[in-house]
Every structure is written in structure tokens, then in C-alpha cells.
Amino acid sequence: MDRITGKESGYHAIPHRSMRRRSGGAFIAMLCSACIVLFASEASAQCSARAVLQNRLTLKIAPSDAPPAPVTSAFAAPVWRTITVGTFANSFALLSALDAAGCGIGSVAEEILARPAFNVGTTKTSVELFAVSAAELGFQTDTARLADVYARARQLGFGLAAAEVAPQLRLQYFDQPMGEFLIAMEPIRTWKGDPVILAVANGGAGLVLIGQDGSADAEIPVASRFLFVRSNEAALAKAVRGGDEAATLGRR
Template sequence: MDRTAGKNVSCCAIQCHSPGWRRCGILIVAMLCTACTLLFASEARAQCTARDVLQNQLRLKKAPSADRPQIPIKSAVDVPVWKTITIGTFANFFALSNAMDAVGCGIGNSAGEILARPTFTLRDTKTSVKLFAVSAAELGFKTDTASLADIYARAKQLGFGLAAAEVGPQLRLQYFDQPIGEFLIIGMEPIRTWKGAPVILNVANGGAGLILIGQDGSADAQISVVSRFVFVRTNEGAPAEEQEAVALVGR
């Protein structure tokens, strides 16, 4: 039996050839199907749980990316691709939310709220997106903190672009081996909550499991310069209206 979540398996492939055993056979089939369903649901949910995260850390021995030296970069073209993900794989918010729940990935309150907003959109065709992870210090900031508007403006100057908001939950679903202690801020246009607060997404592993959270997306929000952002390159970014970094954070 293939125990890999997401693959087709034949848990229910049992046939009864004797009429006298038909009723018993049906019961056995039902019991096995139920057991298999619970088995694969359990394995899928384990992807984001704290125990599975710890097992991944011990197996892969990945160190938090914050431990890397903060060397300023001169241009986005000098930065290697950090990770390539696929977007456009869900028809609507409900399918995306169900996928997050199926693997046990947590969603913070503000993140969940903006994912349900009409301004959060999903691409209707599958597309590969190359992501680049850089800290504000690597962008050239030498102070302890910098405003979100300044970070976006500097990233744009170096050739980075803002990612589509969909990158946040998609990265969460495609990054199960995230090191403990890593928090990745998605460089994206803020989406406002129902009360009007601008929020951006953060793909995080605080040690208690993999989660997608929201954080202050206002223009003057102060961000530690050791914090890492996920951007795309300018020509691979979000739609043009989402790439005006300075203007968008002030909306």
C-alpha cells in the first residue's frame, strides 16, 4: 500500500466472489476504506504539525536562514533563485482554505481575514513563480529598523518586484521543510481587513507548527532589518498595478 499523501492508492480494491460472504465483504470493504481515509488524512495533516516539523529539522539539519551573513547586494540579477513555486492551482478561496486545513497548516486571524476578502485573488492558470529571499540589511539598510515603504522602494530600485498575494498561502503549502525560527515576509501589496487595516502575509515556523500569519502592512510600519522578505524580479512580478511599491503601501 502506498502511504504517500496525495497519491492514488487501492485501499478499497477487495471483491467478494461468494454470495454467502457478500454482506460480510461489504462490511470489510467499508471498514478498510474508513481506515485508509483516516490514515491518509492523518499523514497529510502531519505535514504542518510541530512533531513533523521537528522530525524534518532533525532529518534535514537545516539552520535558520537568519544565521547567514548579511552582505549587501548590488542588483537583483546577482541574487540566485531561492525557491520556485506554482500558483494558479486553486479555483477559489474555499479550495485553498481546505488545502491548508488538510495538511494542518495554521492561519492567523488577520491572514485568514484578508484571504477571504474580495481583493485577494487567485490566478486562473497554473504558473511557475521564481522567488528571491533577501533581508532588509541585504538591501542596504544599516539601521536597526526601516519602514515598509522604504524597504519596498529600495527593493524596487534594485530590480525586485512585489509578489502576488497568492504567493503567501501557496508558499506555505509548498514549503514544509521551513527551518524552525524562520519568518518570511511576503513582499506584496497590502490587503485591507474589513476594518480597513492594511495587512501583508508572513510564512512562519515559530516551532509550534507551520503557519501563515498577517502583519502590519502600513507604509510607516517599522521592520527589523534582519527580517527576510520574499520578492520576485521586476519582470516576473505581480500585475503592473501591484508593482508601484511606494504608492501601494500608502493606500
């Protein structure tokens, strides 16, 4: 009888424990849902003006009033920032990530990301970016033609970045101060045939990704800063120079 009672007691206890599991599961599900909502709200705020200001105050970033120093070669220029590309399956996933982060996307920029000429990398890769203004490249007029800026940069060993750099940088640069960076890239044409380059900007109301005139004759203010990469030749020269310096130190 005790065994039967024990079995019955055990049998009746199973539904009771199951109900507790279901209640616990429901509670966990509700908690997870709340976390997802909280995460989504936090993610959507990353590009807001308030979040940008908070990031800059947290990092204690002070504005720089230093005059631009002339850039003489790409391999002597300091790396401004390193980002990662090749982390999304396609441009639609990139757009979704930008939307989830609450980043503003201009209509032209959105069109460019949907064009067949816009490609995303298939391999996760680190990219070193170099922030250089037209004035630092040696232009002393108020404006300079985009084609001339590119030509001068190439002479110094810089190369054009992949178009994917623009939206990836937008997602990895939430502490951007007021102003903009033009992405030094091969222009991509809109459906109407207009050449466009992309820019990441902070206009005060939040962080945005926008399109700019990418025609060869576009006049660019010399204070505008471009983001270049090193050309393969410049990167190779730096590697060789570094190897020579290491060998010299080793012989001392």
C-alpha cells in the first residue's frame, strides 16, 4: 500500500512539477521578450543625437583645433580607425542593421546600397582607414575637383575604399563628432545614371549615411575629409620598410 501510495504520490507530483516548469518557462519567455524589447530600444538609440553626445562624454573626446599637417606619403600617415567588413550576407542585411540602430539613411544612399554595383565582402576582413583632407593633400584653393583629389591621393600611395566601408563605418562609429567624412570610393551610379559617393555624417540631429555628388568635376571644399585605404603598393612598401628596420635593429 505504501508502495502504491508512493507511486500515486509520485505520479500526482509529476503534473504539479510540470505546471511549475511551464510557469517557469512562461516567466523566462516573458523575461526574454522584455530583454529583446530593451535591446531593440537601446540599439535603435545608438545613432540618436542623445546617444552620440553620451558616447562622446563617456569617452571624453575633446575637439581638436590643430591646423592640418601636410601628408607626404600613405605609408607615413597614421591609421585613423580600423573597421571590419564582410560581416553581412548582402546589402539588405546591411540596411536592416542600419535601420535597427536607428541610423538615418538618405534616399540616394539607400538607392546606392540597392544597386547591383554595390557589393559586400564574403570574408570577414579588417580595413585600416586614413582620414585625409584635400588641404592636407596640398590643395590651397577653397575647393578642389574630386578627380584631382583622387589623383593626388593615388600619387601619395592611397587607394579608394570599397563602397561597403561606408555603411560598415556608420555601424561602427557611434561617437562621431559634428561634421562628415566622405568615403573615397569609386562612384556608383543611381538608376538615373548620376555618379554618387557615400558619406557618414553627424548633422546634430543624429548619425546618418548619405549620398554625395561623385562626378569627376564635383567641387569639394578643401576642409572636407576623405577616408582612404592604402594602395597595395604603399602597403607593400611599408611592410618592406618595416622588415628592413627590424633587420637593422637585429644587427645592432
